[in-house]
Amino acid sequence: MSRRFLAGGRLLAFGNGSAATDAEHISVEFVHPVIVGKRALPALDVGPNFETRLPAILRPEDMVMGFAFSGRDKAVERALLMAEERGALTFALAGEVGAYPFDLPDEDPFVCQEVFEVLYHLLWETVHVYFEHREQGHDVGASSFLYPMLGKGEQRLEEVVREVQSSMLQKVEGVNSLRAATARTEAGTISEIAAAVSERLGRGGKVVAFGNGGSATDANDLVADCVDPPPGMEPVPAVSLSAEPANITAIANDIGAEAIFARQLIAHARPEDVAVGISTSGGSANVLAAFAEARKRGLLTVGIVGYDGGRILSEGLTDHALVVRSDYIPRIQEVQASIYHVLRGLVQELRER
Structure with missing residues (x-):
């Protein structure tokens, strides 16, 4: 995704029903970052009638993310397959098609939405890390508090990947602890x-x-x-x-x-x-x-x-x-x-x- 953004690609997201609101959410995360100093990255909520709208705006360098939390959504699958055929990088949250299909993590659609919200928040964070790692070397600026290991001097990308993966697992544990504390x-x-x-x-x-x-x-x-x-x-x-x-x-x-x-x-x-x-x-x-x-x-x-x-x-x-x-x-x-x-x-x- 970082490479695609650097090449001029956009993130295009869509879904039906309540899943459509996650397309809205991931769009605002990339366009209007919560971390002061982070640059806006192009993302769009394709909106209703996405099967008609997506082909009209899609470019080969784009990234396309389809959301569905209640089993397979045929419209979402068709849109993802069309986008993949035209060169886009595709993600299914959840589904069985696309370059990166994710399984439903639970039978409860509410739990699925919560898990995928964590996922795309982490995705947003790490895209910025790799975007800046590639563009600016190891000066990660405002991302340093998210992934402090990137400010430790010269590291190979493979090492960065391993350490970011470990950090993401810690963040998942952190949000689960916060849920438990809030419940209490x-x-x-x-x-x-x-x-x-x-x-x-x-x-x-x-x-x-x-x-x-x-x-x-x-x-x-x-x-x-x-x-x-x-x-x-x-x-x-x-x-x-x-x-x-x-x-x-x-x-x-x-x-x-x-x-x-x-x-x-x-x-x-x-x-x-x-x-x-x-x-x-x-x-x-x-x-x-x-x-x-x-x-x-x-x-x-x-x-x-x-x-x-x-x-x-x-x-x-x-x-x-x-x-x-x-x-x-x-x-x-x-x-x-x-x-x-x-x-x-x-x-x-x-x-x-």
């Missing part, structure tokens, strides 16, 4: 939230989710898991305010970025609804404004945040706050995905009683 501190709050959300849904309410950047794609994923859930689960009414580009850009242009969610809440929210804001920092101005508007209108408010909880926790800006106590955004997002998947499952269990 937040399990009671998650149960309380599930009961409160179920009560609101029973009154005819809906879930209204929102977030910025990678958290926007997580809001979209939560909503997809609600309205188009895996087999055996009942649909739950939900909307994502992060999935409305015309509204977002109109409001940002005419009023300001701080109003992009609050303005939409004014139009959509009812007192019986649930506002779920996802923020790694716990301090995004537009998320705070949305919670203020939601509370004014009587909505149940739930914050899923990182770091130390930010203003959302310290100022008590939501009815409930779930905190992933880490200072590294990809690991926070990976555990946040586990949180809302568990929450979605608990809501289903309560609705079945």
Whole structure:
């Protein structure tokens, strides 16, 4: 992938249903890196109707990634085969075709999504490492804290590969430890939230989710898991305010970025609804404004945040706050995905009683 980016290639990603939100997520990871000083690398979410769109934009030097978490997706497979025939480097997450096919790691689509989110976060990190290793020798700049072994003077690429592989395994162990620690501190709050959300849904309410950047794609994923859930689960009414580009850009242009969610809440929210804001920092101005508007209108408010909880926790800006106590955004997002998947499952269990 690093060689392809250096040759002018782009990463093109797609999927159906909730898997489409991971195409959105990996795109923003490469285009707008969370590490200050990292350059933007070209990546696109191909979007719906990807079988028609992909052939129109594909170039031989591109990389193509298809997401599917509920077994084989024929449309994704066809698109990957077409791309491979035209010279693209192809990845199936998961599937049986492409240059790099990955097996489903679990029968639970939620677990599959969580595993693959870790995978493509690690992929993003290591692409930058190898990209800079090739382009700048061993001066890895802002990547040094991710893979410190690369700053130790001259190393052969084979040695770098071995050490990066070892570091990736340590990071996987780290995110699993963070999940366990978060479960210990937040399990009671998650149960309380599930009961409160179920009560609101029973009154005819809906879930209204929102977030910025990678958290926007997580809001979209939560909503997809609600309205188009895996087999055996009942649909739950939900909307994502992060999935409305015309509204977002109109409001940002005419009023300001701080109003992009609050303005939409004014139009959509009812007192019986649930506002779920996802923020790694716990301090995004537009998320705070949305919670203020939601509370004014009587909505149940739930914050899923990182770091130390930010203003959302310290100022008590939501009815409930779930905190992933880490200072590294990809690991926070990976555990946040586990949180809302568990929450979605608990809501289903309560609705079945």
